[in-house]
Amino acid sequence: PKMKYVVNESCIGCGLCATTCPEVFSMTDAGVAAAIAEEVAEENRGSAAEARENCPVGAIEEV
Ligand code: F3S
Numbered sequence: 001p002k003m004k005y006v007v008n009e010s011c012i013g014c015g016l017c018a019t020t021c022p023e024v025f026s027m028t029d030a031g032v033a034a035a036i037a038e039e040v041a042e043e044n045r046g047s048a049a050e051a052r053e054n055c056p057v058g059a060i061e062e063v
Contacts, residue, residue, distance in 0.1 A: 003045060004063050005035040005052060011059040020054065021047035035060070 005024060007017075011032040017025035018033055023044040025033050040048050052060040 003040045003048075004038075005040065005048060006061050006063050007033045007035055008059050008061055010057045011055075012057055014056055017051040017055055017060060020051040024048045025051055025060075033059070 007025070013027070013031040013033070015027060015033070018027050021044060024036050024040055025048075026036075028034050052062065
């Protein structure tokens with residue numbers, strides 16, 4: 001199955017996702033997170049899912 005993530009406007013910039021899964025999430029100059037536009041590679045799916053689950057404000061959505 002395909003898997004992608006987006007970070008919505010709820011992000012408060014805590015940075016946890018970028019620490020947990022830097023292959024998928026990074027911090028922008030605006031101080032919030034962004035997810036890579038591409039499909040998440042197989043080997044990064046576990047850590048990306050963990051990042052989504054642990055975001056304190058639920059800003060990471062699976063699309
Ligand atoms: Fe933002 Fe949640 Fe990541 S608050 S920086 S999307 S862990």
